[in-house]
Amino acid sequence: MKYDPVSVTDLNKYIKEKIANDEALNNVLVKGEISNFKNHYTGHLYFTLKDENSLIKCIMFKSSAVNLKFMPKDGMKVLVFGTVSVFERDGVYQIYCKAMQEDGMGSLYTAYEELKAKLDKEGLFKVEHKKKIPVMPKCIGVLTSNTGSVIRDIINVSTRRNPNVYIKLLPVPVQGEGAAIKIVDAIKTMNDKKLADVIIVARGGGSLEDLWPFNEEIVARAIYESELPVISAVGHETDFTIADFVADLRAPTPSAAAELAVPNISDVMLKLNSYNNRYKLALKKKIEVMKLRYEKCMNSRVFKEPLQKIQEKYILIDMQIKSIQNSITNLYKDKKNYAINMIAKLDALSPLKTLTRGYSIVGLNGKVIKSVKQLQKDDEVDIRFYDGTAKAKLI
């Protein structure tokens, strides 16, 4: 077996990503007691949050710490909101706190805690109930006061992001007796007539009492039952109301809510243009590839010298003909030699040859005389010499 170890850096990076991908760990609200509190000169706060059995390291950066309404100290019981993440260098996980509140703030606080626990148990805060905020809402419904900075901020941010935005304000009181029921009615009205694609429920900062309508059960349930997605933006970044937990999306401020609800049109336009460019580039590339392939084809020998193959065949044919001719000539020569040989042999055996050496043939009436007994007196015979024939008479 071969070992394939990972580096410590890679391991920590992996763990960090795992934790970052966990929705639940991205937004945690933790209750505990502060210990080891250090207010670093940079303005960042370092401390440990603990209970009877366990502890966790926490850090609160200056950017969040400036919003604190109190100075934390050791032994203080607090609620901390933030993200759990890994500090890769040291391989430790810790809470990066965005907000902190003192725990145990009397009866309102107890009521808040009890309602929160109850609704949480009922599942009103569950992620799977959260509706998606539309990417390109045609109309944005805003429930807030028609006076003050909240609606102004929302309009400013919205029109900056989308100059052609469509906002419908349904004014509601945002604090005091009777505010909650008006907010509930407004949510229902928006839903009944589907007056918008997304609703922003907003209020500026204030005390726990000021924000109270947004901690009431009827408001929480109305938000939960809303078919239109709801973005909550109540109080400052550090304030967490029940409405925030039950909303489909929590915005830290009204301006942030507008940013979350209204797409930045120039970004969208840029994106659309980038698609157009990507298409053009891709098609151009495709055509270039095709052209290259075509050129490569046309450059191949078949197209460049189409006769070459044929010429090669011609050469082969010529070679074949030559070889056939050669074999015929050779055969002829062999036969000729053989014939010459044979003729020489025949020549050697020919009787005529013998005649040149002085022999002669005696013939009688065309027959060759082989024996003296064949002859009688007065027979007229022919004597054949190599160079002619003579007649003679026997005596």
Next chain:
Amino acid sequence: MGKETNFEENMKQLEQIAKELETGDLDLDTSVKKFEEGMKISKECSDILEKAEKKITMLINDNGELKEENFVQEEE
């Protein structure tokens, strides 16, 4: 509201088409078709954005009937 889901789906489709075109696996005919389709959708999307009109209104309950009026911010 139909338009808005359209928009989101269209954006997804645009991304899909871009990916398909960029892999270069498609034959030329299909590439050209996809290209035209993408350009058409992109045009539709920008049309939606360009044709939108700025409207900031306030809903007022007028004897049980909701009225939509232009919202004018109060000067502070």
